[in-house]
Amino acid sequence: MAKEKMVFIGGAGNMAGAVIGGLVASGYPADKIVATGRNEQKLADFAAHTGVQVATDNAAAVAEAEVLVLSVKPQVMKELCESLAQIVSDRKPLVITLAAGIPLSAYQRWLGAGVPIVRAMPNTPALVGTGVTGLYAGDGVSAAQKKIAEQMAEAVGIALWVDEESGIDQVIAVSGSGPAYYFQFMESMIDAAEKAGMQRADAERLTLQTALGAAKLAVASDVDVAQLKRNVMSPNGTTERAIRRFQSGGLPELVEQAMRDCAERAAEMARELDQ
Template sequence: MEKATITFIGAGNMARSLIGGLLSSGIRGKNIRAFDPDPEALKSALSLGPISIYDDSQSAADGADVIVLAVKPQVVREACESIRTCAINQDTVVVTIAAGITTAFIKEQLQENCKIIRCMPNTPALVGWGASGLFTNSKMDDEEKNIVDSIFAAVGATFWMDTEEDIDIVTALSGSGPAYFFFFMECLVDTACQLGLSKETAMALTKQTAAGAGHMVLEENIDIGDLRSAVTSPGGTTEKAIEVLLESGFRESITLALKAAHSRALQLSNNSHSAQ
């Protein structure tokens, strides 16, 4: 890992959080390269540490061990075209983080026998609390997989999937997931304000409660349902609230929402297939 050269094609928010994570985990800046057509994005990437920045993607990608395609889905084709003729060989590992872009699409675009990993990170990676799902169907050794794992482990937790279809579920669950929690928190704040708390206090209490619940789930080796039961005393306030949530179809709404996000993820992946 220490010696591998990692190139980021695209130096936007996600690439910068990964670069920051790599630098904090002790990877030397000279092993990290970045290209972005936006000089401001490159400047921000450079402010993270002494990495190498490039004003053309071919030079950035030339000879890299790992190339991370950190661009929006609609420019993945263009990004692949720009590095196709550089020294990508069968040992190069290409990682795509673009939503809905399949490994087959990347293979087709690069027209090379390189190794491809598809990853779905999420926004908490920006603060070191990401959850990333990863998948590969390319033959690669443990060391190569470990290098890519370390890139995403530097900004959170990593989970390897058995099939590429699983990545569409990851997209609906943890990719979109932060927004579900934010939405739930928005609803709590709004209602607490209606009941009479100031917005500032409602917000502070909601944030701390969400963070506290998250920490309990991660730190205590207890089933989530059991944690909920533990704070739901018979005849108490929590029981009343949960009763209303269940009666008003909360569980069904969550199921419908997650299934809708999954269908959309499938649709995007299929579009990337048919774009070949």
């Protein structure tokens, strides 16, 4: 694993904190990581928990960065980038952004031309080490720098590179927003079980364990999910009747349309944030 000096702006936040924790757990030297923020007590607690360095002065931290990870809300990203533009333009560290929706063209305007930038789109399961991160590299990102971004993503799950920036919108539709799809389905199962007479706590326990078991089985299996589904179904049995209800109700088409809507909204947000 590379050992470049990494600076996380907004590093004590949930997502950046998860990535930092994953890096340290996977063997990245804690003294090579700096997390910045505004809340000194939160930073002190984070440093005590992870062993990394912390700072409140973004500019001073960035002046030593070889890898700069931006993890702030999209609404404040422009202001942050413009405040650091001179330092970043002079030093040209690898910039990795974890913010959703902001296209590379915006970062290039805000930070200056020639800065190597990678867009990273992690999802919330990264908080428990089972995330998916979509990655897109802009012009000027070297193979070695791509490896650094990939290692960072793999510290909290798996990574997938896309060849076109629009591919990030598809990643959002599948894995970025995907956890909410499963949460919606689990919520519906819990509600249905409760309406049928089961105690809600029991319904939740069974539903969550079933979801966990199904996902682990799918990951471990050497057959596709369609076959796994068929393996649970016996002819004219209980599972088959339930699956037929889903299919006749248009579930496959509804999922396809929902994911299309998600990707379209991601593209719309990119245009809005690129103003």
